[in-house]
Amino acid sequence: MALNALKKSASPAPKPTNDSIASASDGNKLGGRYRDLIVSLGIFVLMLIGLLGYTVWTSVQIRHNTAVMSATSNVTNNVQQVIKDLFDMQISYGEDINSPHSITVLDRLAVQSKQIDNDLAALKNGGRVAVDSDETVEIPAVSDPKLLQYLNETESQWQQLAPKLNAYLEVAKDITKDSETPLSLAGEQAKLSTLAINDSLDALTSEAFHINERQHRTTNFVRAVAVVITVIYFFGFITYFIRRLRRSDEQALLAQKETTEIMQNVNTGLFLLDKDMNIGNQYSAELGNIMGKGTHIAGEQFIKLLKNKVSDKDLETTEGFVKQLYNPRVKEKLVDDLNPLKKVMLNSDDAMTGSRYLDFKFSRVYHGKNIEKILVNVQDVTQQVRLEQRLEHERAQNDLQIEMLTTILNVSPAIINDFISNTKQNIIKINDILKTSGNSQAELEEKLVRMYRSMHSLKGEASALKLHSFTTIAQNFEDKLKGLQAQGKLSGNDFLPLTIHLDELLNLSNTIEALGRRINQNVPASTLQAIQVQPLADVQTPEATVHSTVAPVITPVMNATAPVLGLNEFYEQFADNIAVRQNKQVQLKATGFNETNLPHQLESSLKEIIIQLIRNAVVHGIESPETRLQHGKPAVGNINLSLLDLAESYKLTIEDDGAGINYEAIRQKAIEMGFKTEDVATWSKQKLTALLFKSGFSTKSSADEDAGRGVGMDIIKDNIQALQGHLGVDTKEGLSTRFTIKIPKNPTAE
Incomplete structure (x- = not known):
């Protein structure tokens, strides 16, 4: 049953079978297992991406808050410098307006006033602010209510001071105009706005700092929680899939165990062949017994394994046959008729076992629609072949008896006896010729001619009597003689194979002589009653009962008149x-x-x-x-x-x-x-x-x-x-x- 299951799994089917459904189910399980793995890895990656995104976002927010703090610090410093420069200009009033001191202070007032306007606008509406002497950053508009409140207060106070400062700067460098009054007004306003501006800017900076601190704490907390969750998920993921892998390994081990049990107990040799005709690592235990104990099989090349065990022609044909099996355009049933290893004789180096007969069957193994491997099933059919040979021999013997019996029944006993006598005389004559030594080529060639004549005479009589078995042997003998004549140089050993044909002829003559005696014993030559036919009994073998197809054994029964030929x-x-x-x-x-x-x-x-x-x-x-x-x-x-x-x-x-x-x-x-x-x-x-x-x-x-x-x-x-x-x-x-x-x-x- 296991062998049949393996054969079914190795053969393609035009419609779904239990094996194909099972294969599809295994494929679905395999796809589900990988799908779970992909989903789990996707979730893990998404968690990492979320954590990274949140970290980037908070970093941007903290950088923005830091930039806000830098901008408020710049405004505070610039306001302080403006007030200081206004007081400085009041103290040095009357000094030459074109002096280096006056020009430097006035230019600085103009730059700082403009920088304060830019920084306040950036804080309120968004824009670029300087975080140090070489770097500026883009910040969004302040949206926090408290920060916006403090910013508005600062801007309100600056709007009271800025016009008076600008009025002074417009006339400060013109000696024709009165600059004392605008300077005095700007100084007075600066005294009034300084405290309010400083308080609002301090509150703005402090609030921005607190916001940064809160964001830092929140970010650190979120990171810690995310890391913990990620670690927990990772270990859960690892634990889950390790359990699944263990279950898969257990199933694989169970399947491997079952396969091993099958391979150990099937009574035929099973193995797989790849496209390069290499034998797979798994094969049935019986294959080792069939191919001979100690034979290295796993990974061995199939052709190399059969080298010197079958003919080179069969090896070459086998290689082409397997290549055709891998050709999807060739139908498997059609190419199976070309299998050169059906009941092939395997030569053995062991003189005790002798030659054996093996029967190789090849089947395609499909993966989907693709031919993946070739399943080879090999059986030792030595007993079956030898039984067939024995039955064939018995059939030939019975056919021979029928042929001889037909001749005996239709020809007079005198002609038969004369034929038997002449046959034995010719055999003796040829045997005497064979015994005669020949020292020269001429003598050896003369031996061939003399044997040729005797055998031709015997063949003529046998042909006349329709004894085709005699005729065939005699003709084979003549063919051998003809071959020796064409050979040229002869030796005594060249004549030895001829004795086999003489033995065959002698056995045939003894057989027909014995049949003649049985038929004519105590009965007139022209009387025979009938011929009874008794079939051979069935021949029992360890594997099965083989029904004989050999011609029946003929037993003559006497006392009937039959025509005989003169x-x-x-x-x-x-x-x-x-x-x-x-x-x-x-x-x-x-x-x-x-x-x-x-x-x-x-x-x-x-x-x-x-x-x-x-x-x-x-x-x-x-x-x-x-x-x-x-x-x-x-x-x-x-x-x-x-x-x-x-x-x-x-x-x-x-x-x-x-x-x-x-x-x-x-x-x-x-x-x-x-x-x-x-x-x-x-x-x-x-x-x-x-x-x-x-x-x-x-x-x-x-x-x-x-x-x-x-x-x-x-x-x-x-x-x-x-x-x-x-x-x-x-x-x-x-x-x-x-x-x-x-x-x-x-x-x-x-």
């Missing part, structure tokens, strides 16, 4: 089989074989000759149906095969109405084999015909089950010579070819 029908059917494989239409008519009682050895040799002649007639003689129709012939080619029992000999004749012998094709093949062109051009038809029987010679460009090896005609020649027979060839180009063979009944002793 040699006439045997050859006719053989010709039909070759024609089907060659896409031709052929009708062979055989006579004289069922009626003639030949010695066993002679019958066996003649059969070998006839099989090669039928092959030659169908493959090389009879044209394709299209070609025959183009030349005005019927689509079906005719072959007549006959055996006559003469007084002193047996006469074997095979004649076809095909294209005849193509002498130009023989000349061209001779040139390709290395004969000189000018020599070949002078050869007679008889010499060209003789070339057909040379070992390795064939006008067919490619080899198949029926021809192309250049051995068939060579076998015919050798068998005729062994029987002391005579071969005649008669051909008409485009019309026919006839082979006539005479075998003496009583050959002379050598």
Whole structure:
């Protein structure tokens, strides 16, 4: 169940599932947690900004009050200086008006009078005032009622003194005018206004100072309270989120524990792959058992982990396959068919365990709509694969038995026994050839030729009987021989692999022999009752019950009549089989074989000759149906095969109405084999015909089950010579070819 949950979480879904809803819920929780954190930090920042703003505001107010106090101090000092200068001018009245003393005092009176006007206007209406000799500040209009009251009193007294002072200054520097009276009036007014101005300015300054003090105290109090609140909030904020982090850590630890428990108990290997094909740090415990104990897995490159365990081609394909999984435009179901690691054989360095089979499955892991990782699920399917191989082997064995049984039921026992006998003789012959030592390249090449002939003869008989398993092994054997011939330099060790095919052929011949004995035991050759089919029982494995798809075991039961083929029908059917494989239409008519009682050895040799002649007639003689129709012939080619029992000999004749012998094709093949062109051009038809029987010679460009090896005609020649027979060839180009063979009944002793 845990594995299924992991697979579900690793697969994208077109509609919301429980996993996607849970993921969305987790996302909402995560967003809520961060939202709370952001709000809390925002409040904290706002508190700091408020405290800072209040501090700046109070600092500005205190600076303004300080400026007010500086302005009132300036007014007080200037008023005192004005009164002093007026008294000074009264005492020095009559002094030269242009004296330095008089000019300095009069200029100072004018400046101070103007400065008093400016400072009083700034205090009342707002403006710039001097706080020291080099600095001026902008102050707002006085708004405090008490300060405004004292300011008005000061301004009222100054308005009484200022006009009289200005009147004096207007005539003070003019000697033609009377300045004593205005000076006297201004002096008298100064005496009257001085005390009132000083009292109001002192009260104004004192009140401004008290206001400043109150603002200082208030500011300090507010700062202290704000700092306390901020500290309390900060520690509360820290405590709250530490608790939340602890809960989150506990949940994460719980989730990690559950994940670990899953990874420890799933029976498959699970891990994640990133885009660089690196394995994640988390993986199931079973993966270590699958890949081999002691294997470093976490953070390892997947390709490096499989290096030398699977083929380089599979590794290269796997790398491209994983890249396609990360391509969002490629559908996962389509690319899964390209998975090169399905039931792949894993080579092991441990000789005890041997090779194993692993099945890798790849699934995309999505984060939103993005492919984040690839989840890999690997299983050891060694038992399953070996079971499938065993079942496949049993299926092949049963198919083989059916094939053999079909042949046994349709062919006379004499033909089967003859085939078995010839097969074993050929196997013994080839085995003796293999045992024969060869010291030179010529001797080794001669061994190949001799084995080629024996195997080709065996293949011909097997093909005639439709024993495809025999034919396949024989053809593989011939392919190996052909490869050795093309190899050039040979050694004795090159022949060793051939023994495997001989063992297979021997096992097959023993099998068909045993089947023949079971069927024909104590029963006439032509009687069989029926064939009962018994299916194999289901095979039990630790994982599951595997239902066999192997073909059923055949158990023959006797006492029924079934048709069997004699040699006439045997050859006719053989010709039909070759024609089907060659896409031709052929009708062979055989006579004289069922009626003639030949010695066993002679019958066996003649059969070998006839099989090669039928092959030659169908493959090389009879044209394709299209070609025959183009030349005005019927689509079906005719072959007549006959055996006559003469007084002193047996006469074997095979004649076809095909294209005849193509002498130009023989000349061209001779040139390709290395004969000189000018020599070949002078050869007679008889010499060209003789070339057909040379070992390795064939006008067919490619080899198949029926021809192309250049051995068939060579076998015919050798068998005729062994029987002391005579071969005649008669051909008409485009019309026919006839082979006539005479075998003496009583050959002379050598």
